[in-house]
Amino acid sequence: MISEPYPELDDMLTMMGAAGRHLAEIEASEGAAGNISVCMRWKVELRTRFPVIAEMELPQPVPELAGATFLVSGSGRRLREIIDDPTANIACITVNAGGRTGRLFTSYHQRFERVTSEFNSHLAVHYDQMLASGSNFHAIIHAQPIHLTYLSHIPRYQDESYLNTHLLRWQPETIINLPEGIGFIPFRIPGSPQLMAASVECLRSHRIVIWAKHGVMARSDVSVKRAADRVEYAETAAKYEYLNLAAREAGEGLSVDEIRTICNSFHIQQTIF
Ligand SMILES: [Zn+2]
Numbered sequence: 001m002i003s004e005p006y007p008e009l010d011d012m013l014t015m016m017g018a019a020g021r022h023l024a025e026i027e028a029s030e031g032a033a034g035n036i037s038v039c040m041r042w043k044v045e046l047r048t049r050f051p052v053i054a055e056m057e058l059p060q061p062v063p064e065l066a067g068a069t070f071l072v073s074g075s076g077r078r079l080r081e082i083i084d085d086p087t088a089n090i091a092c093i094t095v096n097a098g099g100r101t102g103r104l105f106t107s108y109h110q111r112f113e114r115v116t117s118e119f120n121s122h123l124a125v126h127y128d129q130m131l132a133s134g135s136n137f138h139a140i141i142h143a144q145p146i147h148l149t150y151l152s153h154i155p156r157y158q159d160e161s162y163l164n165t166h167l168l169r170w171q172p173e174t175i176i177n178l179p180e181g182i183g184f185i186p187f188r189i190p191g192s193p194q195l196m197a198a199s200v201e202c203l204r205s206h207r208i209v210i211w212a213k214h215g216v217m218a219r220s221d222v223s224v225k226r227a228a229d230r231v232e233y234a235e236t237a238a239k240y241e242y243l244n245l246a247a248r249e250a251g252e253g254l255s256v257d258e259i260r261t262i263c264n265s266f267h268i269q270q271t272i273f
Helices: 009-025 079-084 119-133 146-151 160-167 172-177 193-203 224-246 256-265
Strands: 035-040 052-057 069-073 090-095 101-106 137-143 183-185 208-211 215-220
Touching: 009 035, 009 069, 009 079, 009 137, 009 224, 035 079, 035 119, 069 119, 119 137, 119 193, 119 215, 137 224, 146 215, 146 224, 160 183, 160 224, 172 224, 172 256, 183 193, 193 208, 193 215, 208 224, 215 224
Parallel strands: 183 208
Antiparallel strands: 035 069, 035 137, 052 101, 069 090, 090 101, 137 215, 208 215
16 A cells, blocks of 8 residues: 555656666566566556557456556566666556456557566456555566576475475575565466466465466565565575575574564564474
């Protein structure tokens, strides 16, 4: 939830650009991999920056989100380049009454044909989360951080309990920032209805989920940067785990007692340890 004064359109575009650049810096977005979207329920003036208007069908009806505005990265665009020219890399969609269609706002110098092919998953998760929480803001990032994605190829890390007890043991911050742990979704075809449905379900109980053998999806109802932080916390944990595997598991990690003490001190509710 964001309280007034609401961020201006330009501020939101800049925050999406900064998050995109940072995801590239932490090696979570090679080439055109990854995508970012936000949903805002306050009134946003779009025409000055995005004067080209077209009607579009939404991937699913979202009647309760009529009037909401989405900012979505374009298909094939590089997250690291959003910051240089946001309007060339991002499209806006406002939801029409009834929620089946929307108005697509783009710039004259847009460098993409369609919004990201993962928009079906983004829209479904925004819809599910915003209805459940009543928030006026929601941000989603899909990124492909190397270590998390690599670990998702190793069978024993495909078990959510094994994954979390091993990744959340390297730094006190990890359990504080990800008290529900990291969700795990078995491999699903990118852009598919199966990946969309699994993402909706798994993000109900987690702030970040792994898409096995592909990447992650993270959400925040505070800011785009907060969603990017979640990718970074989880990826840092995976990097420690990878280091430990490479060092023949020489590290002991925080003990279960140490982690429980951290949680007690910081009033963190968790069920992983
Ligand atoms: Zn991807």
